[in-house]
Amino acid sequence: MERLRFFLNDKPVEETGLSPTTTLLRYLRDRVHLTGTKEGCAEGDCGACTVVVLEQDSQGTPALRSVNSCLVLLPMVQGKRVYTVEALKEGGKYHVVQETLARELGSQCGYCTPGITMAMLEACHRRDMDEPWKLDAQMCGNLCRCTGYRPIREAAGQVAGLRPQDRFARALAETRPEPMALAYEAGAQRFFTPGSLDALWDVLDKHPDARFVMGGTDLSLEVTKRYAEPPLLVSLEALPELHVLEPRAGGHRLGATAWLTDLEDYARVACRPLERMLRYFGSRQIKNRATLGGNLCTASPIGDMAPVLISLGAEAVLRSRAGERRMPLEDFFQGYRRTALGRGEVLACVDVPAQPEGARATAYKVSKRRELDISAVSAGFRVVVDGEGKVTEARLAYGGMAATPARARRTEAALVGQPWTEATLEAAVARLDEDFKPLSDHRGSAWYRAQVAKNLLRGFFHETLSTPVPRLAEGHSATVQVR
Known part of the structure; x- marks a missing residue:
């Protein structure tokens, strides 16, 4: 029997006999009594349990990542370096993040402060904090129950991208990958x-x-809640073949175990519809652990990645000892929470083809909150318009409208061969009632979902008239852009 081996605040640790479903949070508080890390919701929603892990990004570069320790099972940190808030003070001196947060009065009752501090630590050592929205994205996973957000944000803005020569900079420069097997x-x-x-x-x-299991952002809830x-x-975390993000034949190969943080960075340059959906997928802590394959293989009807990928014509690539098989991504979903994966088979990657000339494409997510929320309805649309203004292809995919992510095939058929005009669109929108019979639940009634689905398609028409593949505006407040 192997031992668990990792580094905790730069000290080597070996453990055995602990349940492999022990969360990192419970280990820190109960086993080694590092109680600066707090428990709030135990489901990755509040950020009180945030710690920082040093690991490799998709390019093999060491990176500090803030994560929710309540969702990380202890074997997931095998070979990694974990830092808690107790590691910040060095040589009797407080870290610049701590000093700044205290100076700006960003700590009130103090319960959320350790998690906020660790989220700020990642921001402090990031090299890409070059746009204001990134600060919001960095901190949106940390709830302050005293509502002291203004001073917290001001403190975060002062330290973001500083990259001081501290113990964490030394660890980034000197750490070599440890085996995770x-x-x-x-x-x-x-x-x-x-x-x-x-x-x-x-x-x-x-x-x-x-x-x-990969990041545990879904499965770990069974441990903490049930x-x-x-x-x-x-x-599957130690398999580099499944972690690839690369251009391929004018399109993209997206590894199933790629962290969504890395996928978002890749998509920002390479695929605007994907970037748009990922912006409000979840908090930084969640996206640092969640993976593309995990989101698809859970086969939720409201999984946000499926509609946009289906609309782009993506294929699922499955691998087993017997070899590889491929299928359109929409066929990967066999029913509610069921996929086409056979025994001994894994989702290796998703291949997104080169997009046709004349394509108009984007993605939408509608939820109660802007960040860190599950969709009521999500959508990915791609319509190809030829030089004469006629629709030659339409792929309209929705989440939250059926038992699986699905295409609106009758609506698509009503568009193909017709001029891309508002009148054509309105005629096609009526067919959505034939494509879907959504259910009512606490996120929205059937009527609400049906109406939102129609309005998203209308919005898509207007938004892509001037910019075929739009990017979110810098002052965005949602994936739905209001003009």
Whole structure:
């Protein structure tokens, strides 16, 4: 039986006998008594439990990432460096983040302060804090119950991008990747992190019904809220083949285990519709752990990545020991929470093809809150218009309208071959009632969802008239742009 090995505040740690579903938060507070890290919601919503992990980004570059320790299972930090708020003070001197937050009166009752401080630490060492919205995106995952947001934001703005020569800068410069491969057992539970695809196939040959896990932003809720103890988990985190983000044949290959933070950075340059959807996908802490494959394989009807990828004509690439098979992404979803994955098979990547000339494309998300919320309705649209102004192709994909993410095929058919005009659009919009019969729930009534679906399509027409593939305005407040 292997031991868990990682670094905690730069000190090496070895553990054995602990349940592999022990969260990092519970370990810090209960096992090693680092109680600066707080528990608030235990579901990644409030940020009180934020710590910083030093790991490799998609390019293999060391990076400091703020994460919700309540969602990180202890085996997920194998070979990594974890820092808590206790690590900030060095040589008897407070860190610049702490000094700035105190000076600007950004701490009131103090309960949220450690998590806010750690989120600010990531901002302090980021190299890309070059636009005002990035500060909001960095801090939106931290709830202050005393509503002291103005001084917190001012303090964060002062330290963002400073990159001081502190212990964290030294760790970034000197740390070399440690192996994450792991075969861990405690009681009746097992946790595997294969270090190669061959090792993965070996594990799946013996345990074909194992559950896959990556960032834990979905599965860990079963642990923290339902007190589940999954007997066998297989992490795909140590497989670089599944982590790729790269241009391919005019399109893009998006690895299933790519962190959404890295995917957002890639999409900002390479794919505006994807970037747009990722902006309000979740907090920085969530996107630092959540993955593309995790969002797709959970097969939620309101998963935000599926509609935009379907609209772009993406294909799912599945791999097993027997080889590779491909399918249109819309066919990957077989029913509510069901996918086309067979036993011993994983989602390796998603291939997005080159977009046709004349394509108009974007994505939308409608939710109760701007950040860190689940969609009531989401959508990805792509319409190809030829030189004569006629629609030659339409791909209209929705989330939240059916048991799976799905295309509005009758509405698409009503557009193809017609001139791209408001009259044509209005005639096609009526067909949405034939495509979908949405349900009512606490996020929205069936009537509300149907009306929003229609209005998003109307908004798409107007927004893409002047800019076929629009980017969010700098002063944006949502993915829906109001003019």
